[in-house]
Amino acid sequence: xxxxxxxxxxxxxxxxxxxxxxxxxxxxxxxxxxxxxxxxxxxxxxxxxxxxxxxxxxxxxxxxxxxxxxxxxxxxxxxxxxxxxxxxxxxxxxxxxxxxxxxxxxxxxxxxxxxxxxxxxxxxxxxxxxxxxxxxxxxxxxxxxxxxxxxxxxxxxxxxxxxxxxxxxxxxxxxxxxxxxxxxxxxxxxxxxxxxxxxxxxxxxxxxxxxxxxxxxxxxxxxxxxxxxxxxxxxxxxxxxxxxxxxxxxxxxxxxxxxxxx
Numbered sequence: 001x002x003x004x005x006x007x008x009x010x011x012x013x014x015x016x017x018x019x020x021x022x023x024x025x026x027x028x029x030x031x032x033x034x035x036x037x038x039x040x041x042x043x044x045x046x047x048x049x050x051x052x053x054x055x056x057x058x059x060x061x062x063x064x065x066x067x068x069x070x071x072x073x074x075x076x077x078x079x080x081x082x083x084x085x086x087x088x089x090x091x092x093x094x095x096x097x098x099x100x101x102x103x104x105x106x107x108x109x110x111x112x113x114x115x116x117x118x119x120x121x122x123x124x125x126x127x128x129x130x131x132x133x134x135x136x137x138x139x140x141x142x143x144x145x146x147x148x149x150x151x152x153x154x155x156x157x158x159x160x161x162x163x164x165x166x167x168x169x170x171x172x173x174x175x176x177x178x179x180x181x182x183x184x185x186x187x188x189x190x191x192x193x194x195x196x197x198x199x200x201x202x203x204x205x206x207x208x209x210x211x212x213x214x215x216x217x218x219x220x221x222x223x224x225x226x227x228x229x230x231x232x233x234x235x236x237x238x239x240x241x242x243x244x245x246x247x248x249x250x251x252x253x254x255x256x257x258x259x260x261x262x
Contacts, residue, residue, distance in 0.1 A: 007202075007212040010191040016184070018135065021154035022128045027181040028161040029120050035165070035174055036113055044109045046171040049237045050164075055171050056112050057101045058164045063116045064100020065157065066123035069130070127153045159185060159262040163235055166228055176228065182209035186227045189260050193234060197258035199223075200251070205230055221247030223256070234260040 016024065036059065044056045053061070068075040082095035089095045104112060134149030162185050169176040186209045193199070194215035202222040203213040210227035225233075225243035232238040233256060240256040 007214060008187075009214045009217075010194045013187045013191045013213070015191075016155050016158075016188050018132050018150065018154055020184075021131050021158070022124060024181050024184060025124055025127060025158045025161070028158055028165060029124070031177045032161060032165050032168075033117060033120075034177070035168060035172075036116075038174070039172060041109060043172040043174075044112075048167045048171040049232075050167055052098075053101065055168050056109060058167055059112050059116050060101045060104035060107075061097050062161065062164060063112070063119055064097075064103065065160075066116075066119040068096075068100075069153075069157075070119065070122050070126050127157060155188065156261060159189065163231060163262040166232065167237075178208035178228070183211060183227075185209075186231060187211055187213070189231060189234060189262070193258060193260045196260065197255040199255040199258075201247075201255065203230075219247070221245055221249070221252040223252055231262065234258075235262045 039055065045054050047054055048058060050058060064078065068078050078096050078099050079092070081099045082092055085095040085098060086092045089098055104115070107115070131150050131153035134153050135151075137149040138146065139149045139152055140146050162182060166176060168174070186205060190203055190205070190211070190213050194201075194203075194213070200216040200218070200220045201214075202219040203215060204222060204224040205211055205213070205227040206225065207227045223243050223245055229238055229242040233240065233242055236259055240253060243252075243256060245252040
């Protein structure tokens with residue numbers, strides 16, 4: 001685990017292993033639940049960076065995916081409903097996310113939170129099981145490309161929760177609890193970004209979740225910015241202006257347009 005701010009080459013950042021994946025996932029759910037239990041009704045209904053979604057809709061979405069993974073019949077039901085909306089919403093993944101939210105619009109805030117809290121232990125257990133064997137199961141995930149089921153269970157669902165914690169903190173003005181688990185997630189995302197973008201850079205990410213990374217032995221640019229803003233950039237929630245560049249601006253601009261799935 002990357003626990004210091006000493007410079008490290010991204011090739012030396014280990015991928016998130018199955019043995020650590022459950023702990024990272026649980027850390028994000030625990031921190032999210034602490035925040036959710038503190039929110040006022042107005043904060044639950046605050047608009048977020050996710051288009052069309054309030055805070056409660058984000059929680060409905062997270063609950064919907066948990067239910068779908070735990071229950072194959074629920075997954076099939078969601079996918080069938082999503083096929084009817086995919087053209088309107090831009091793809092099957094966005095449509096399924098919206099189905100999850102629509103399914104829970106009639107619930108009260110208390111009911112949304114209760115359902116989320118009940119499903120998480122089962123979801124974490126199912127992810128632990130599927131994350132091991134799933135490493136050998138190809139999975140053509142929409143928005144990710146060809147990967148494997150283990151990567152989805154061990155990494156993507158945890159990134160998604162982390163990013164939605166960021167969304168909720170921004171929407172409500174709540175302080176975001178950041179530490180070693182988030183630093184580990186950011187390091188892993190930075191490694192994937194470097195591979196996908198072909199960046200030849202020194203990446204200086206500030207804040208509690210930050211770190212110092214080299215993406216190549218002879219960097220053409222130094223890219224500096226807050227680690228949380230970097231994650232928002234990778235998901236299309238922020239534009240490259242959140243990062244400062246020294247060196248080859250043209251190449252850095254191209255690298256920073258490369259997204260990473262969260």
